[in-house]
Structures are given as C-alpha cells and as structure tokens.
Amino acid sequence: xxxxxxxxxxxxxxxxxxxxxxxxxxxxxxxxxxxxxxxxxxxxxxxxxxxxxxxxxxxxxxxxxxxxxxxxxxxxxxxxxxxxxxxxxxxxxxxxxxxxxxxxxxxxxxxxxxxxxxxxxxxxxxxxxxxxxxxxxxxxxxxxxxxxxxxxxxxxxxxxxxxxxxxxxxxxxxxxxxxxxxxxxxxxxxxxxxxxxxxxxxxxxxxxxxxxxxxxxxxxxxxxxxxxxxxxxxxxxxxxxxxxxxxxxxxxxxxxxxxxxxxxxxxxxxxxxxxxxxxxxxxxxxxxxxxxxxxxxxxxxxxxxxxxxxxxxxxxxxxxxxxxxxxxxxxxxxxxxxxxxxxx
Ligand code: TXA
Ligand code: MG
Numbered sequence: 001x002x003x004x005x006x007x008x009x010x011x012x013x014x015x016x017x018x019x020x021x022x023x024x025x026x027x028x029x030x031x032x033x034x035x036x037x038x039x040x041x042x043x044x045x046x047x048x049x050x051x052x053x054x055x056x057x058x059x060x061x062x063x064x065x066x067x068x069x070x071x072x073x074x075x076x077x078x079x080x081x082x083x084x085x086x087x088x089x090x091x092x093x094x095x096x097x098x099x100x101x102x103x104x105x106x107x108x109x110x111x112x113x114x115x116x117x118x119x120x121x122x123x124x125x126x127x128x129x130x131x132x133x134x135x136x137x138x139x140x141x142x143x144x145x146x147x148x149x150x151x152x153x154x155x156x157x158x159x160x161x162x163x164x165x166x167x168x169x170x171x172x173x174x175x176x177x178x179x180x181x182x183x184x185x186x187x188x189x190x191x192x193x194x195x196x197x198x199x200x201x202x203x204x205x206x207x208x209x210x211x212x213x214x215x216x217x218x219x220x221x222x223x224x225x226x227x228x229x230x231x232x233x234x235x236x237x238x239x240x241x242x243x244x245x246x247x248x249x250x251x252x253x254x255x256x257x258x259x260x261x262x263x264x265x266x267x268x269x270x271x272x273x274x275x276x277x278x279x280x281x282x283x284x285x286x287x288x289x290x291x292x293x294x295x296x297x298x299x300x301x302x303x304x305x306x307x308x309x310x311x312x313x314x315x316x317x318x319x320x321x322x323x324x325x326x327x328x329x330x331x332x333x334x335x336x337x338x339x340x341x342x343x344x
Contacts, residue, residue: 010034012165015131015176024138026173027052027149032059034154034168035135036178037127039100039186039205040307041162042071042151043170046139050112053150057114059171062157066239067117068150069102069187070124073136077146078124082108088192088215095214098128100183100205104191115150117239125187131178153186160248160314160342161186163307184304185334189238199223201238203334205303245341246307248314252321254343264322273313275339276324277302289316293326293335303331306338 013019015036023033027044030052035044043059045052047070057064072078075097079090082105089103102125107116116122127133132149140147153161154168154175162168163184165177188204190211197219198211212220224238250273255264258276265286266272273289274282278297284290291309293302313321323339326332 009169010172010175012168012175012177015178019174019176020131020134020138023135023174023176024142024147027135027139028142030055031174032056032172033135034162034165034170034172034175035132035149035151036129036165036176036181037071037132037151038129038181039127039183040181041154041165041168041175042132042149043154043168043172044071044135044149044151046143047071047115047148047150048110048112048143050114053112053114056150056152060152060155060157062152064114065117066152066157067119067123068115068152069189070111070115070122071127071132071136071149071151072124073126073133073140073147074098075126077148078103078126080146081111081148082106082122082124086192086194086196088196088198088219091214092190092192092198092211093126096206096210097126098133099126100128100185100187101125102187102189102202102204104189104201111148119239121191123189129178129181131176135176158245158247160246160310161307162311163304164311167307167311180304180308182304184306184308185331185338188334197221203337205331205334207330208333209330246310246338247342247344248310248321250314250318250321252323252339252343254323254325254339256325258324261322261324266320270319271317273316273318273321274324275309275313275321277326279324287322288318289313297327299326299330299332299335302326303335306335310342 102123107122136147163181183205188206189202279292293305
C-alpha cells in the first residue's frame with residue numbers, strides 16, 4: 001500500500017472521469033481510496049470485501065469494535081441491500097437522502113461482520129456528493145451488482161476529520177480531490193425504534209430540528225454520551241462516539257460559555273489560539289492564532305469551516321487552543337459536540 005504516514009503522503013489527484021474510474025478499479029481490487037463526501041472525506045473500500053475492510057481498520061488504527069458506515073448510490077439501492085426496517089426509517093430516508101443522515105438498520109448477510117464490528121445492524125447512508133455517488137456507481141459496474149462502499153472518516157482514529165483532500169494522510173492508494181466538504185461535520189447517526197421514536201446516536205449534519213420537523217419533536221431523543229448508561233445497556237450507544245475524539249494534538253480547552261473568554265486568555269508566555277464564532281467583539285490581542293468560523297454567527301458556515309480550522313490551529317505550534325461554544329441550536333449542537341470531544 002502506498003504511503004507510510006511517517007514518510008509519504010498518499011497520491012492525491014483531482015476527481016475526473018478518468019481518476020474516478022481508476023479509483024473504482026482500485027476499490028474493486030480490494031484497495032483503499034480517499035473519497036470526498038458532503039460531510040467529510042471518507043477512507044473507502046468495497047463494503048462486500050472483508051479483507052479490504054480489515055485494511056481500513058489498519059490504516060486508521062481504528063479499534064475493531066467500531067463499525068463502518070456503508071454508502072450506497074441511491075435510496076432504492078439502500079432498500080434493496082437492507083430489505084426491511086421500521087416504517088419511520090423510510091420516512092427519514094425519503095426526507096434526507098441523499099444527504100448527511102446515517103440510518104442504523106438490520107444487517108444483511110452479505111455485508112461482512114468486520115464492517116459492522118460484529119453488530120446485527122449496519123449504518124447506511126446515501127451521500128449527496130456527486131463524486132462519491134459516481135464512484136459508488138462505477139464500483140457497481142465493475143463488480144456487477146449495486147456498489148456499496150464502507151467508509152469511515154479518513155483520519156487516524158481519534159483525530160480531526162478531513163474536510164479537504166490535503167487533510168487525508170492515512171495510508172491509501174489514491175485520494176480523489178473534490179475540494180472542500182460543504183457540510184463539514186459528519187452525518188447524523190440515528191436508529192429508528194419499533195415504538196416510532198428516533199434515537200440520535202451521533203449529532204451531525206442533519207439537525208435535531210430537521211429530524212423533529214419530519215417525525216415530530218416528541219419522537220426524537222438524543223441517546224448515548226458519557227452519562228447515558230441506560231441507553232448503552234440497551235445497546236443504543238454508537239460504539240464510535242468515545243469521549244475523546246476529533247482531537248487535535250495540541251491541548252484544547254472548551255470554555256463554559258462565551259463570556260469566559262477574556263479571563264481565559266492566558267498570560268503572554270503561553271502561545272494561545274482561539275476557535276469560535278463572532279470573535280471580533282473580543283479584541284483578542286493576546287491570541288497567537290484566531291479562527292473565527294463565522295464572523296456573522298452563521299452555524300452552517302461555521303460547521304463547514306470547523307475541522308479545517310482545527311487542522312490549521314494544530315499546525316500553528318500553539319500551547320493551548322481555547323474553544324468557545326456556539327449557540328446550542330441547529331448545526332451548533334454538532335459543533336459543540338465535536339468541541340467537547342476534542343477537549344481535555
Ligand atoms: O459523514 C459521515 O458519516 C462520514 C462520511 C465519510 O460518510 N463517515 C463517518 O464515519 O463519520 P466514522 O466511521 O468516522 O463514524 C461512524 C459512526 C461511528 O460513531 C460508529 O460507531 C457509528 O457511526 N456506527 C456505524 N455503524 C453503526 C451501527 N451499526 N450501530 C451504531 N453505530 C454505528
Ligand atoms: Mg470518524
């Protein structure tokens with residue numbers, strides 16, 4: 001496999017018909033490819049190939065208990081792969097696919113157990129990104145059945161997710177460069193329950209409000225997290241949402257609220273970076289690096305900018321990154337969730 005992370009970066013090429021074709025051939029041969037999606041870049045393999053999936057776990061240094069999401073080209077392909085699911089899951093797939101929603105559904109027999117980390121469920125999503133969808137379709141043409149790509153975010157396990165092709169540094173044979181990701185945070189992972197409710201296992205690109213708009217506010221609940229032992233016991237936690245995650249190598253501190261920022265700016269001997277929205281009002285002369293994700297406070301814009309800003313801060317040789325929480329609405333919830341998990 002090309003690319004030892006210590007010595008060489010994976011080969012990166014602009015996504016064109018020819019390079020997407022080459023990527024599909026690599027996937028069909030059991031190799032790994034960096035693939036743009038609207039959320040973050042994924043480390044793609046043929047979802048039906050257990051050995052390729054094993055290589056994905058190895059490339060990311062990902063623990064084997066953390067299942068991969070399977071990406072398909074259309075809603076019809078998803079419901080052909082997984083032949084049943086609660087009625088409410090269809091409502092959600094109609095409303096949000098293609099897009100940043102992953103549905104946890106009963107696992108079909110032809111998806112290898114390594115992909116789902118031995119679970120009897122599989123996370124499925126139809127990405128909205130045209131390059132991802134063309135790649136899945138071309139893989140399908142080569143293997144003679146609808147393509148299915150297993151892809152975690154293409155970062156080393158626990159690290160900051162890639163939202164630019166340049167961020168993809170894990171070993172793989174090719175990275176398709178599709179420019180920056182438009183959503184910028186990972187998909188929302190949900191499981192629809194038999195009682196008609198929807199459990200959110202991971203906050204992400206589809207907001208809680210948007211889900212509530214489709215199934216009703218009373219039917220949406222957030223599960224998992226550090227203190228939700230009951231949900232964990234009921235098998236509802238998402239194995240990948242370990243507490244420390246999305247973390248830069250530089251120490252990051254999440255402030256309790258915006259007002260804490262002026263007092264938190266450390267003395268001048270520490271090189272300090274600040275990450276948040278609408279930071280102008282603070283002056284921030286003592287900060288060595290400032291990443292204002294949205295001067296206007298637009299949380300969709302902020303989500304799209306989040307991980308690239310974390311990558312830049314991490315490269316700025318800082319002693320500490322101060323993260324300022326954003327309003328807990330819309331995509332702000334997913335942003336705060338990532339900031340919380342990245343902090344220590
Ligand atoms: O936006 C995304 O979802 C990106 C792009 C590449 O599609 N992918 C992504 O994958 O974020 P990953 O592997 O970094 O995160 C997948 C999350 C993990 O928290 C994992 O535990 C959870 O989805 N997950 C996957 N299958 C699951 C299942 N069957 N049950 C519960 N959680 C599952
Ligand atoms: Mg990830």
